[in-house]
């Protein structure tokens with residue numbers, strides 16, 4: 001149930017393994033209302049000192065490339081990913097150590113002289129950490145490709161809104177679906193469907209697109225993230241405009257509520273652009289979109305069986321950083337579902353306590 005990055009990746013994975021798969025979604029795969037909706041997502045391996053997410057992100061690169069080969073389209077744009085480090089020994093330095101230990105390319109650049117963008121100021125930074133093999137995923141296209149390739153391997157797609165019913169699921173037209181395994185990968189809607197088991201904060205996050213002109217459309221301009229300041233963005237990809245966003249937790253929003261195209265965060269975004277990318281401060285706004293985060297308390301994912309029905313699994317809690325991990329999470333889940341391989345304890349249901357954010361520092365745990 002659910003054809004976002006987690007559900008569609010799992011359907012693809014299981015269908016490739018010649019399992020019989022039905023993939024159910026209330027929308028068409030790649031719908032803008034899903035948490036996986038929107039044109040682009042950052043792809044990075046840096047996760048501070050966290051070795052497991054780093055490894056999984058690196059594995060994601062191989063699996064997204066396999067999907068590209070099957071689908072015949074470029075989904076992962078390897079333009080690089082730049083981290084703006086305010087401290088010599090903060091999140092970025094920890095990331096650098098983890099990346100290096102895993103043999104993942106990472107370069108420490110002098111922030112004052114780094115010429116990464118058509119307009120850039122880094123004299124307030126300790127350094128820039130560049131992941132040359134990081135980049136940007138074409139998000140909605142990737143989800144559509146996952147679903148299409150799942151179908152190409154024999155999966156069936158059903159359009160409908162499902163509700164849990166014991167070990168199975170029931171659609172609005174009363175069709176009952178049963179399976180050896182039923183996985184609910186329903187993004188923000190997990191909070192509605194399993195609110196007694198899953199603690200998720202669903203928030204509205206704004207994305208702004210700015211016309212920086214042709215200079216920002218050159219290939220090879222890295223995605224960027226200012227972890228300590230909770231700001232991130234991309235160059236102008238696919239003529240959408242330069243993407244710039246605030247990663248502070250937005251206002252709560254119901255999973256079924258409309259997503260307005262407001263630009264409430266524009267003054268804050270422009271204030272950041274003035275400091276970091278001065279030429280963009282007054283560049284015209286060409287688009288504004290919203291998307292829903294589904295945040296666990298500790299920003300760790302959820303992947304666990306239902307306590308009352310061992311064949312029913314709950315998967316999600318992408319917490320603002322889940323997109324890239326769809327295929328490797330599916331790989332691990334498939335091993336758990338088919339072979340009983342253990343999953344990390346941190347994906348379990350139950351109480352979680354706040355810890356250093358895997359998204360950005362906007363959880364308030366770092367300066």
Ligand SMILES: Cc1cc2nc3c(=O)[nH]c(=O)nc-3n(C[C@H](O)[C@H](O)[C@H](O)COP(=O)(O)OP(=O)(O)OC[C@H]3O[C@@H](n4cnc5c(N)ncnc54)[C@H](O)[C@@H]3O)c2cc1C
Pocket residue numbers: 001002003004005006007024025026027031033034035036037040041042043160161162163185186187188189190193205206207290291292293315316317318319320321322323324325
């Ligand atoms: C603004 C924004 C920026 C982000 N940036 C990044 C980033 O740079 N990098 C990154 O890796 N991640 C990023 N993320 C996070 C990432 O996109 C999400 O964590 C991930 O896409 C969640 O995927 P999902 O499959 O769990 O949920 P979803 O994509 O929401 O998929 C769930 C699906 O379940 C369906 N569904 C729900 N309930 C039902 C039901 N009852 N019956 C049938 N179908 C149902 C929904 O229609 C939906 O299609 C970002 C997220 C947002 C919102």
